[in-house]
Amino acid sequence: MASERLPSRSENYADWYNQLVIQSELADYAPVRGCMIVRPYGWALWENIQAALDLRFKATGHVNAAFPLLIPMSFLEREKEHVEGFSPELAVVTHGGGQELEEPLVVRPTSETIIGHMYAKWIKSYRDLPVLINQWASVVRWEMRTKLFLRTTEFYWQEGHTAHATAEEADAETLQMLHVYADFARNEAAVPVIPGRKSDTERFAGAVHSYSIEAMMGDTRALQAGTSHNLGQNFAKAFEIRYLDQENQLQYCWTTSWGLSTRFIGAIIMVHGDEKGLILPPRLAPYQVVIVPIFRNETEQKVVMEAIDRLQAELAGIRVKLDDRDGMTPGYKYNDWEMRGVPVRMEVGPRDVEKGTVALARRDRPGRDGKAFVPQAGIGETVRLLLEEIQQSLYDRAEAFMQENTHKPESYDAFKEVVQSGWADVWWCGEAACEAKIKEDTKATSRCIPLDQPDGEGVCIHCGKPARERALFARAY
Amino acid sequence: MASERLPSRSENYADWYNQLVIQSELADYAPVRGCMIVRPYGWALWENIQAALDLRFKATGHVNAAFPLLIPMSFLEREKEHVEGFSPELAVVTHGGGQELEEPLVVRPTSETIIGHMYAKWIKSYRDLPVLINQWASVVRWEMRTKLFLRTTEFYWQEGHTAHATAEEADAETLQMLHVYADFARNEAAVPVIPGRKSDTERFAGAVHSYSIEAMMGDTRALQAGTSHNLGQNFAKAFEIRYLDQENQLQYCWTTSWGLSTRFIGAIIMVHGDEKGLILPPRLAPYQVVIVPIFRNETEQKVVMEAIDRLQAELAGIRVKLDDRDGMTPGYKYNDWEMRGVPVRMEVGPRDVEKGTVALARRDRPGRDGKAFVPQAGIGETVRLLLEEIQQSLYDRAEAFMQENTHKPESYDAFKEVVQSGWADVWWCGEAACEAKIKEDTKATSRCIPLDQPDGEGVCIHCGKPARERALFARAY
Numbered sequence: 001m002a003s004e005r006l007p008s009r010s011e012n013y014a015d016w017y018n019q020l021v022i023q024s025e026l027a028d029y030a031p032v033r034g035c036m037i038v039r040p041y042g043w044a045l046w047e048n049i050q051a052a053l054d055l056r057f058k059a060t061g062h063v064n065a066a067f068p069l070l071i072p073m074s075f076l077e078r079e080k081e082h083v084e085g086f087s088p089e090l091a092v093v094t095h096g097g098g099q100e101l102e103e104p105l106v107v108r109p110t111s112e113t114i115i116g117h118m119y120a121k122w123i124k125s126y127r128d129l130p131v132l133i134n135q136w137a138s139v140v141r142w143e144m145r146t147k148l149f150l151r152t153t154e155f156y157w158q159e160g161h162t163a164h165a166t167a168e169e170a171d172a173e174t175l176q177m178l179h180v181y182a183d184f185a186r187n188e189a190a191v192p193v194i195p196g197r198k199s200d201t202e203r204f205a206g207a208v209h210s211y212s213i214e215a216m217m218g219d220t221r222a223l224q225a226g227t228s229h230n231l232g233q234n235f236a237k238a239f240e241i242r243y244l245d246q247e248n249q250l251q252y253c254w255t256t257s258w259g260l261s262t263r264f265i266g267a268i269i270m271v272h273g274d275e276k277g278l279i280l281p282p283r284l285a286p287y288q289v290v291i292v293p294i295f296r297n298e299t300e301q302k303v304v305m306e307a308i309d310r311l312q313a314e315l316a317g318i319r320v321k322l323d324d325r326d327g328m329t330p331g332y333k334y335n336d337w338e339m340r341g342v343p344v345r346m347e348v349g350p351r352d353v354e355k356g357t358v359a360l361a362r363r364d365r366p367g368r369d370g371k372a373f374v375p376q377a378g379i380g381e382t383v384r385l386l387l388e389e390i391q392q393s394l395y396d397r398a399e400a401f402m403q404e405n406t407h408k409p410e411s412y413d414a415f416k417e418v419v420q421s422g423w424a425d426v427w428w429c430g431e432a433a434c435e436a437k438i439k440e441d442t443k444a445t446s447r448c449i450p451l452d453q454p455d456g457e458g459v460c461i462h463c464g465k466p467a468r469e470r471a472l473f474a475r476a477y
Numbered sequence: 478m479a480s481e482r483l484p485s486r487s488e489n490y491a492d493w494y495n496q497l498v499i500q501s502e503l504a505d506y507a508p509v510r511g512c513m514i515v516r517p518y519g520w521a522l523w524e525n526i527q528a529a530l531d532l533r534f535k536a537t538g539h540v541n542a543a544f545p546l547l548i549p550m551s552f553l554e555r556e557k558e559h560v561e562g563f564s565p566e567l568a569v570v571t572h573g574g575g576q577e578l579e580e581p582l583v584v585r586p587t588s589e590t591i592i593g594h595m596y597a598k599w600i601k602s603y604r605d606l607p608v609l610i611n612q613w614a615s616v617v618r619w620e621m622r623t624k625l626f627l628r629t630t631e632f633y634w635q636e637g638h639t640a641h642a643t644a645e646e647a648d649a650e651t652l653q654m655l656h657v658y659a660d661f662a663r664n665e666a667a668v669p670v671i672p673g674r675k676s677d678t679e680r681f682a683g684a685v686h687s688y689s690i691e692a693m694m695g696d697t698r699a700l701q702a703g704t705s706h707n708l709g710q711n712f713a714k715a716f717e718i719r720y721l722d723q724e725n726q727l728q729y730c731w732t733t734s735w736g737l738s739t740r741f742i743g744a745i746i747m748v749h750g751d752e753k754g755l756i757l758p759p760r761l762a763p764y765q766v767v768i769v770p771i772f773r774n775e776t777e778q779k780v781v782m783e784a785i786d787r788l789q790a791e792l793a794g795i796r797v798k799l800d801d802r803d804g805m806t807p808g809y810k811y812n813d814w815e816m817r818g819v820p821v822r823m824e825v826g827p828r829d830v831e832k833g834t835v836a837l838a839r840r841d842r843p844g845r846d847g848k849a850f851v852p853q854a855g856i857g858e859t860v861r862l863l864l865e866e867i868q869q870s871l872y873d874r875a876e877a878f879m880q881e882n883t884h885k886p887e888s889y890d891a892f893k894e895v896v897q898s899g900w901a902d903v904w905w906c907g908e909a910a911c912e913a914k915i916k917e918d919t920k921a922t923s924r925c926i927p928l929d930q931p932d933g934e935g936v937c938i939h940c941g942k943p944a945r946e947r948a949l950f951a952r953a954y
Contacts, residue, residue, distance in 0.1 A: 028599075030544075030545045030591070030595075031552070031591070031594055032545055032548070032549060032582060035545040035546075035547060036545070037543065037544050038542060038543040039542055040540035040541065040542045040610060042542075043540075043541050043542045044540065044541070046543075047541065063517035063520075063521065064517065064520050064521070064524065065514065065517045065519075066514065066520055066523075067507075067514050068507045068513070068514065068631055069512075069546075069584070069615060069631055070509045070568070070584075070617070070631065071509070072508060072509060087575070088574060090572075090575075091547070091570050092571065092572040092573070093568050093569060093570050093571075093584065094570075094572065095567075095568070095569040095571065096567075096568045096569070096619045096630075097565060097566060097567070097568075097619030097620075098564070098567075098619075104572075105568075107570065107584070114507070117508055118505065118507075118514055121505075122505075133517060138543075138546060140546065140547070142574030142575075144574070154545055154546055154547065
């Protein structure tokens with residue numbers, strides 16, 4: 001409910017974000033430190049994200065399954081980099097059914113190990129490959145500094161885990177899923193992203209190559225919004241995932257994993273939101289249209305509600321919320337739904353009914369500019385087109401913002417300046433030492449080496465050594 | 478894959494069940510004792526169950542959300558019966574992020590406590606009521622003797638948690654959801670059930686009244702297939718869930734909870750399965766139709782596959798699997814899909830193409846009796862009607878079986894005999910001591926006191942005291 005005022009987005013972005021998540025009832029803090037409750041409005045948004053992704057996973061041949069939450073501690077230890085990366089973040093079950101356990105179990109921080117163990121059991125021959133499984137689940141990674149959706153001890157995600165006969169297939173899968181994420185981000189969430197390869201420093205613990213999509217938030221900081229990992233044969237060797245090839249030779253599989261989480265909700269909030277609150281992209285919004293009836297007495301109420309009944313029938317297939325709460329003024333409701341980011345508000349009063357019109361107000365253009373009186377006739381089609389227009393307009397605005405704030409500094413001094421309030425797109429040598437120094441100087445890290453690279457080469461923005469690739473550097477969430 | 482023979486269902490029901498779950502690839506054992514992996518075929522079945530239930534939950538005004546997996550141990554201790562009931566089954570996290578925790582956390586065995594804590598925070602006035610939230614999640618209860626789907630340490634379920642202003646509303650909600658479960662069981666899973674109240678002994682830890690739907694398995698044992706609990710004000714008082722009523726007085730809420738789990742998959746297997754394996758009800762089956770092409774050479778293959786392309790287009794809206802695996806005979810495929818319970822098999826060979834027909838084989842009537850040659854023209858409608866007929870026929874068969882094996886013994890001697898291979902529908906005094914003695918004598922427990930009661934009264938089958946209600950007694954899973 002819009003009972004409190006939001007902190008100013010331009011003056012205090014962090015407070016604006018934290019308060020907005022709570023006030024819009026997307027999520028709340030749990031009694032266990034670092035955990036969150038995803039409230040019904042937030043979960044409805046996540047369900048729409050799930051549906052959009054799941055459709056794409058199934059269209060690319062994947063199936064869903066469910067693997068256990070509890071993993072023997074020894075499993076993690078089988079892949080050296082993996083256990084080093086995850087040890088500090090583990091939640092450990094030491095007692096079960098009133099007894100101390102012989103071997104402690106960890107609550108899954110990610111499932112490569114337990115899935116690897118099962119794949120080793122299931123995969124016997126080349127005929128069993130590829131295995132293309134995804135699961136929707138929550139995972140637990142102990143976090144010291146948490147922020148709702150962006151970094152919580154428990155979070156919700158999907159994790160895809162695939163096994164292939166060849167390195168080429170695993171590579172193609174890794175990139176395919178990166179493109180699936182980019183397509184989802186752009187076309188469903190209206191969030192422009194840059195797909196690219198992570199630096200060695202930023203690589204997933206146990207991967208050969210990690211890829212990500214990176215999005216620019218409203219404060220110009222970067223957010224890693226989805227990742228896809230080529231695991232090579234690292235996990236296949238650690239878990240003995242092998243198959244008999246067509247010549248009856250035993251071969252190790254090549255595996256991948258890829259994930260996108262409720263963190264993405266944070267991206268949607270920060271990419272589109274404004275001083276008034278959330279702006280949800282129509283394709284994912286729990287409610288695409290909110291109808292606010294306006295009347296001063298019972299006679300008017302009757303007339304207005306009858307018209308709304310007819311309008312609702314015309315809006316079939318669109319996610320509509322009728323706000324018929326008693327004891328609240330229309331103005332209060334307008335503010336409430338603006339804060340909660342519903343893309344279109346439909347106002348219906350007695351004069352509208354008389355004239356056969358309704359008022360439609362666009363959330364992405366608050367104020368008079370975004371409000372129009374349209375005929376009730378053909379309202380379904382009118383609203384459908386408007387929702388599409390808003391979806392496109394949100395994307396265009398975010399894309400323009402990302403372009404404006406992505407710079408190509410030619411000197412390290414210029415670099416240091418631009419990354420304080422934007423992204424730097426620069427030639428980079430790719431070395432970890434160089435990256436560490438940049439981070440020390442500026443707090444900016446390499447976000448990714450974009451897949452889309454120019455011809456030619458240059459010199460590293462920091463060390464001046466020859467550089468064959470351009471990288472994006474930015475301060476990140 | 479149908480590579481191994483199933484144990485005989487009539488001779489060894491338990492082995493038949495265990496082997497069938499594994500061979501049909503519904504589930505597998507996890508490396509952690511008592512846990513399971515739900516494999517893609519099993520998860521697709523669960524997704525269909527989820528969709529059918531979720532639709533019903535939303536139609537009755539419920540919304541989904543997500544509450545944390547980790548619950549402070551002290552929360553469970555606030556409701557005395559609750560902690561007594563669940564303590565022996567808890568998995569306890571004692572370490573997080575490399576540190577010993579100040580307070581141990583339990584992995585949720587159920588979420589009344591944490592949800593109660595949040596409801597206390599969210600609910601302020603009568604305007605906030607009712608709160609009608611469901612979550613899809615997994616829970617952990619340490620089990621000593623496990624059986625895939627029926628009893629595992631981690632299992633998947635939905636848990637609804639609602640808060641109301643009055644006792645009457647909470648009571649109506651509890652019964653409404655029991656009826657939703659019964660409707661789902663009968664109309665989606667073709668599983669006949671008896672909805673009823675649980676005895677005090679069988680009540681949920683912390684509830685005032687528990688209700689369940691009880692189903693008869695193929696060996697006549699009972700399975701509790703869904704439960705709905707009226708929690709009265711027990712949790713409201715333990716967690717201070719209060720609201721200001723219209724007179725501005727602070728009142729405790731009345732709460733309910735209700736759940737249905739992957740256990741239901743066990744019911745589907747045991748109610749419908751036969752010697753050949755699974756028989757899945759068409760409305761929930763991952764694949765409703767499997768198409769098996771038959772050919773001896775490339776020319777025939779071309780003709781047959783072209784016909785199948787056309788047929789598949791006609792079958793839009795039906796879940797169809799084309800089994801085009803190389804190197805397997807049609808006979809092998811028939812057995813494989815029979816074991817995996819696909820309701821209808823469509824065989825297409827060169828002679829069928831010539832004659833403009835296909836063979837349809839019903840899984841519920843294996844052998845000649847269930848096979849028919851039908852015209853390719855209008856195949857979509859033919860298959861749709863056949864699936865409906867199979868759905869109904871499965872229900873009728875299971876209903877007849879339940880009737881045949883439900884007895885009304887008039888003496889305790891007769892009672893003791895009938896509960897060895899069926900259910901006993903008897904007058905019962907309702908006393909715990911009497912129930913305990915019956916269990917000791919026969920291993921049968923009171924399954925429920927059916928909602929549907931005859932007029933009049935009688936005398937308790939065991940103790941001879943006056944009895945105002947009839948109860949169902951049976952040996953149960």
